[in-house]
Amino acid sequence: MMKKIFLISLLALLLVAGTAGASHSWGKYHWDISTDDSIASPLELGDNLTSLAWDNSLAGGSSDWNLSVLRNQVVAGASNANCDPTSGRVEVCNGEYGNNGWLGVASIWVKRGRSGHIVQGVVMVNDTYFNTSPYDTQAWRNLVMCQEVGHTFGLGHQDEDFSNANLGTCMDYTNDPDGTLFGQLDNQHPNQHDLDMMTEIYAHLNSTDSGSGPGKGNGKGNGGGKGKPSLAGANIDLNDPSSWGQAIKQDAQGNNSLFQRDLENGQVLITHVIWAN
Numbered sequence: 001m002m003k004k005i006f007l008i009s010l011l012a013l014l015l016v017a018g019t020a021g022a023s024h025s026w027g028k029y030h031w032d033i034s035t036d037d038s039i040a041s042p043l044e045l046g047d048n049l050t051s052l053a054w055d056n057s058l059a060g061g062s063s064d065w066n067l068s069v070l071r072n073q074v075v076a077g078a079s080n081a082n083c084d085p086t087s088g089r090v091e092v093c094n095g096e097y098g099n100n101g102w103l104g105v106a107s108i109w110v111k112r113g114r115s116g117h118i119v120q121g122v123v124m125v126n127d128t129y130f131n132t133s134p135y136d137t138q139a140w141r142n143l144v145m146c147q148e149v150g151h152t153f154g155l156g157h158q159d160e161d162f163s164n165a166n167l168g169t170c171m172d173y174t175n176d177p178d179g180t181l182f183g184q185l186d187n188q189h190p191n192q193h194d195l196d197m198m199t200e201i202y203a204h205l206n207s208t209d210s211g212s213g214p215g216k217g218n219g220k221g222n223g224g225g226k227g228k229p230s231l232a233g234a235n236i237d238l239n240d241p242s243s244w245g246q247a248i249k250q251d252a253q254g255n256n257s258l259f260q261r262d263l264e265n266g267q268v269l270i271t272h273v274i275w276a277n
């Protein structure tokens, strides 16, 4: 009898764990880019970074995420000090944004409606913290950069508790980014689960049962054209928390970690925030 109850509890636990794993993407937000399209024309990550340490983090994150179905490439940044977005790509910026509590922010502008298509993305990392202990390490930079870039592809976190064991992915909060402090898994890179989630999120763009072949071209159609600043984001200061909109999720510490704001142009601004602690 006890054994049976134990087995049922175990099964229930496994089911819960399985469900939690599968709901890792927080929405079905994604770029309207198939793998073939992204091989021909990789999603651009604009490098507006001002230090070699950050350049290295972005280069590492870029090549890590290139194991996924969505190919990317680092290109020269097209942004400004405000880290304004550019339609059709991701802009990545660093700066001393102040003692405002956040280590990193990743925002995506998504078309309102069912498509969930991402129009543009921005990553900002806060040197006010990364210039000081404990964050002034390559491992911390790698963790946060990898995570924020993952958000701009449509991924959520796998875990939001800083003090539990590392899952071995940059999409997991930690106080020990490379795992050397407590002898645990390295959280500087995506893991297979992240890559699997990417495959799932982008599956409909890569399906072969819809008469694919040459000329499938689903046209990126995000309007605005590449390289032109988007008016939609030009007056949004992501360093100002009030511009993030409404909090829709909290991390394990009870801090708001996900925000949503409806914009007048028919887009929705989604912002992930990782806090210093």
Ligand SMILES: [Zn+2]
Pocket (backbone or CB within 6 Å): 030, 031, 032, 115, 117, 204, 205
């Ligand atoms: Zn789609």
Ligand SMILES: [Zn+2]
Pocket (backbone or CB within 6 Å): 147, 148, 151, 157, 272, 273, 274
């Ligand atoms: Zn995050």
